[in-house]
Amino acid sequence: MINAVDHIGIAVADLEESMGLYKTIFGVTEFHREKVEEQGVDIASFTLNGVRIELTASLNEDSPIASFIAKRGEGIHHIAFRTDTLTDDLQRLASNDIRLINSEPQLGAHDMLISFLHPKSTGGVLMELCSEKQ
Numbered sequence: 001m002i003n004a005v006d007h008i009g010i011a012v013a014d015l016e017e018s019m020g021l022y023k024t025i026f027g028v029t030e031f032h033r034e035k036v037e038e039q040g041v042d043i044a045s046f047t048l049n050g051v052r053i054e055l056t057a058s059l060n061e062d063s064p065i066a067s068f069i070a071k072r073g074e075g076i077h078h079i080a081f082r083t084d085t086l087t088d089d090l091q092r093l094a095s096n097d098i099r100l101i102n103s104e105p106q107l108g109a110h111d112m113l114i115s116f117l118h119p120k121s122t123g124g125v126l127m128e129l130c131s132e133k134q
Helices: 015-026 064-072 086-095
Strands: 002-011 032-036 041-048 051-058 075-083 112-117 127-132
Touching: 002 064, 002 127, 015 041, 015 051, 051 064, 064 075, 086 112, 086 127
Parallel strands: 002 051, 075 127
Antiparallel strands: 002 075, 032 041, 041 051, 112 127
């Protein structure tokens, strides 16, 4: 069941520059850094009053983040929701005509399994469902 907001994903062109900006704005002193080769991204994340903010830069020109930035520029990329029944949720959503970008869970940051829902079927919002690997 989908039960919480997990994080807000923000697409950035230059991860180091963006980290500096977020340090200035929010006083961030520590970032979690991680590369997710499978998704083609380099991530720096931090938690602000219980909400994780995930700055996401492209590792290559073919990644979804690179495409997003080329089309829309930097900014909010997705909202991620935590679930403890990812596969069941994907089946339920697909049977209710929610378009899935990933019909099978993929490896994501923070040792999570993830799947994206297409914004054309979610009111224009790219949504990510994520759960802990089991």
